[in-house]
Amino acid sequence: SQTIHQWPATLVQPVGSPLSLECTVEGTSNPNLYWYRQAAGRGLQLLFYSVGIGQISSEVPQNLSASRPQDRQFILSSKKLLLSDSGFYLCAWTQGGQGFSLKETQYFGPGTRLLVL
Amino acid sequence: AQTVTQSQPEMSVQEAETVTLSCTYDTSENNYYLFWYKQPPSRQMILVIRQEAYKQQNATENRFSVNFQKAAKSFSLKISDSQLGDTAMYFCAFMKHAGNNNDMRFGAGTRLTVKP
Numbered sequence: 001s002q003t004i005h006q007w008p009a010t011l012v013q014p015v016g017s018p019l020s021l022e023c024t025v026e027g028t029s030n031p032n033l034y035w036y037r038q039a040a041g042r043g044l045q046l047l048f049y050s051v052g053i054g055q056i057s058s059e060v061p062q063n064l065s066a067s068r069p070q071d072r073q074f075i076l077s078s079k080k081l082l083l084s085d086s087g088f089y090l091c092a093w094t095q096g097g098q099g100f101s102l103k104e105t106q107y108f109g110p111g112t113r114l115l116v117l
Numbered sequence: 118a119q120t121v122t123q124s125q126p127e128m129s130v131q132e133a134e135t136v137t138l139s140c141t142y143d144t145s146e147n148n149y150y151l152f153w154y155k156q157p158p159s160r161q162m163i164l165v166i167r168q169e170a171y172k173q174q175n176a177t178e179n180r181f182s183v184n185f186q187k188a189a190k191s192f193s194l195k196i197s198d199s200q201l202g203d204t205a206m207y208f209c210a211f212m213k214h215a216g217n218n219n220d221m222r223f224g225a226g227t228r229l230t231v232k233p
Contacts, residue, residue: 034221038160043121043208043223043224043225043226044162044208044210044223045223046221046222088160090162092162105150105152105164105167106152106164106212106221107164108154108161108162108163109161110159110160110161111160111161111162113160
């Protein structure tokens with residue numbers, strides 16, 4: 001069965017410090033991968049998605065970047081954190097490939113709570 | 118651009134009763150998916166139910182069912198026989214299908230409290 005992992009679970013960082021959040025998926029190959037941010041009391045905002053190694057698409061201009069160094073690894077990074085980067089970050093995956101089928105359901109990881117002080 | 122609107126920020130229901138959460142969306146797409154996700158205090162997102170736009174039949178998963186009105190762009194969630202464990206934030210989501218990418222948009226959420 002497929003599983004998705006995120007770490008760390010919780011992170012407190014000072015403003016201006018770097019960030020690296022990791023997401024890995026097990027039990028599938030060539031997934032589509034997503035990073036979402038959820039601000040307190042709000043819905044989810046899509047930040048990045050990736051359809052393959054080295055392929056990253058950004059939804060909104062921001063202080064963050066993403067990378068996909070391996071097929072089932074997705075990393076969210078920042079060189080200098082801002083206060084506004086605080087939030088709950090969720091990684092998700094769907095089965096890759098084309099076609100209109102039932103495989104497009106997104107599966108979410110447990111999330112990382114980031115607090116920037 | 119697609120938008121998803123959940124007009125009920127908070128709702129409450131007595132245990133064992135039925136509650137309906139509203140969701141509307143705006144799109145020019147014809148083929149897409151709709152989802153309801155549950156986010157309990159643990160913050161993990163849990164898929165509750167999904168609906169394919171090309172299907173007229175409303176999706177059902179045990180105590181959860183949807184009322185999908187494609188022409189009205191409405192996708193409400195009905196929870197029957199509410200249980201205390203149903204207390205959570207509920208998010209409606211829209212996903213269009215665009216080639217190899219799945220672009221998902223979420224509503225702002227409805228906080229549901231089930232009272233004993």
